[in-house]
Structure formats: structure tokens, C-alpha cells
Amino acid sequence: MKKLINYFHPLAQLERARQTRLAESNLPDAVRELISEPYPHPETKLYDLEFLVFDLETTGLNPEQDRILSIGFLQIQQFRVDIQSSSHTYVKSDTDIKAESAVINHIVPEMLTEGLSLDEAMDNLFRAMKGKVLIAHGTMVEKEFIDNYLQQRYGIEPLPLIWLDTLAMEKSLMRNQNDTQTGDYRLSAVRERHNLPPYLAHNALADSIATGELFLVLIKIIFGKTIPTIGRLIKPVN
Template structure:
């Protein structure tokens, strides 16, 4: 884990120098979180995206939702939700999932206008997502296309944290056990609308706080022990 954190820190330093002036460089120049501190001392940004498909190389982001977590509390007043006009047609399979059609997105903002609010909200914070590798890959590619450099952020994956609990209990993982709604229900959290970027970001934020509390003993878990 430490080697990964060191690599991330070095990448941030390099990208801060290489990135052109603008939102991505501002993000990299913000103070990075302290990974050796308790997670309660850090701030987080739960993030969810909806896309035209599941391949970051061939598909595009169509919606971005994010919710800050400050002092262990979800801050809905500073949440954000942005529709994004894709540069390729929407796939029928994707429309069935999130309901966003080409017509609904025709007046949406281009990616270059949707990324700055996200990057500003993420500065100095740790990103949280359910199945974070998907958000990580799409947002890294999106930043590369807009700014010429990728987004290299520290991430916490609530799906990975759920898998850890199964592993510690030496319990098998059944079909659907790692879905966001199922993970929430297992911890007594209420149902939230699925496949809406803002609603899913809020759902991931609440799930993370419950998981982090469970991962803590007499003292809060260290941030580095929760990272993906």
C-alpha cells in the first residue's frame, strides 16, 4: 500500500508541473490528504458517473454526481450534478439503465464545462465510489482528453470494502451481494434511487461512512487502511 501511495504522490507532483494552467493544475496544486491520519480527519468526495457504456476507451460520460463528506457528515448543500453532452450516440443498453437519451442530453454541457466543478470539489479530498475502478478510468481519460493529462486521485472503493468484510468472515459472495443497494441494505441503510449520478453518489457516501465506522475499533481507522 505504501508503495502505491508514494507512486500516487510522485505522479501528482509530476502532473502539477506538466498540466497546463486550469482546473486540473489547480487540483494538483491543492494540499493532498494525509494518509497516516484517522479517516475522520480527512475530507472526501463521493462520486458517481453515468456513461454511454462500460469501456472508457470507447464510451463517454453523460452524467456526473458528487457529494462532499466533511467532518464525518454528508454535505448535501455542496453536492453537484451535471449532465454531459457526449461526443457519440447513446447506446440502447445504457438508456435502459439510466434513462438518459440523446434528446435529453442535446442541451447538456460539454465535458470541458462539466469537469471543472468536479475538480474544484475534489481538491484536497479523497474520492469515494462504488466500484471505483470504473469512475477512476473514465475520469482519468476524460481529463486527458480535455487537459492533456490524467486525473490521478486517491480513491476508496465501497465495493472493495464490502469484499474485505466477506473475506474476513470467510464467507462466500453470492450473486448480487456486492451491488450498491444490497451493500446498503446489509448495513441497514435505506433504499435510494439507482442509476442517477447524484443519488448514487449520495448512496456511496452514506455506505462509506457506515463501512468506515465498522472498520474502526476503539479508534478511527487510518485513512491509508481504507484506500483502494
């Protein structure tokens, strides 16, 4: 029975999908390198894994119409946020920035003049993602922009990557605590609920650090002193 459960576990499914994708002949080198390492077994302790927390600041939420302005990320190793691994990159572009997005994320055209090209910035992100479990607060935006980039740039379908979402973790925690009062799951609001200090919002690196800290706090609240396995966070489909 244990082997049957593991076979159908999402991580086992992702690993099989990873192997299938590696066999494709049209994968660009940066993408092939990204998924070159085997994914962890569901019983692997979180303490033994490496995580990449990242955030994309964009001009909007539609990857078909909007674009990436900046990318921030850093690693978590042995349950510690590694500030030395942090990176913050502006993405160069010749198109105008929407006034409304500049108000939200405080990124103006002058900041982008010395930025990297989108291909360079994404290659850096992919290198950092290799061998990591990915963490974001509300992963939908990051997923959709990465998927759109892969489709537009290389003509390939979404990759089987391992994602953890602190927004989803907070929602699950609230449900388990029968808390029906709060509906605010913004990163700043969730941090405030857990007595974490405020950070500069809508800055890709600051949001990455804030999300990494929140992830560690949520793990402690949900699991206590027990160090859980990755399989307990990425649960089998019923």
C-alpha cells in the same frame, strides 16, 4: 523504521508523484489546480479529511467507445454526508444515446439538451475534487473515464489521485468475516446487506448519496468506535 515505512506508503508515493506532475509544463490550469494541494500524511485521521463521493453515468463501460451522460457528486465532512454540497449535471452531446443505456439509467436525449459541455462538466468535477479523497463504488469506471478524458483532451497521463472504493471495502469485509456465500457487490445489494434503504439506482446523484452513506456504515463496521487513519485504508504494498 517508521520513516522508512512512511516513505514507501502508497500515500507517500502519491505525494511524490503529485509533486512530479506539478513540475510538468503542459498541465492545463484546471488539472494543475486539482493537484495543487499536498496529500495527507498516512497518520491523518479520517475525521479531519474531506471526501468527494461521485458517480458517472455513461453509455457503456468502454471509455474509448462510450461517453459520459451525467455526473453526480457530494462531499463528506467530519463523517457527515453534506447534501447541500451535492451537484448533478447532464452532459450535452450531439451523438445518439444507446437504447440499452437509456433503459438502464433512464437518461434520454431530451434531458441532455440543456446540459453542460463535457469540458465544463469535467472542470466542475475537477474543482470539486481538489483537496479531497475520492470515493466511488467500483472505482474502475470512474478512473478509466477520467483517465481517457485527460488523455483525449489534454494528451496527459493519469493523475496520482487518492481513491477509496466501497466495493473493495465490502469485499475485504466479507473475506475477513469468512463469508463465501455472497457474490453480489452491486451498490443496491451491498446497501441491503447492511440494512440501508433502497434508492433510485443508476442516477448519478442518488448513487453518490448511496455510496457516501455506505462508506460511513462500512467504516463503523470495520473500525467500530475507533476513528481510523487514512493510512489504514490505503495500506502499504507488501
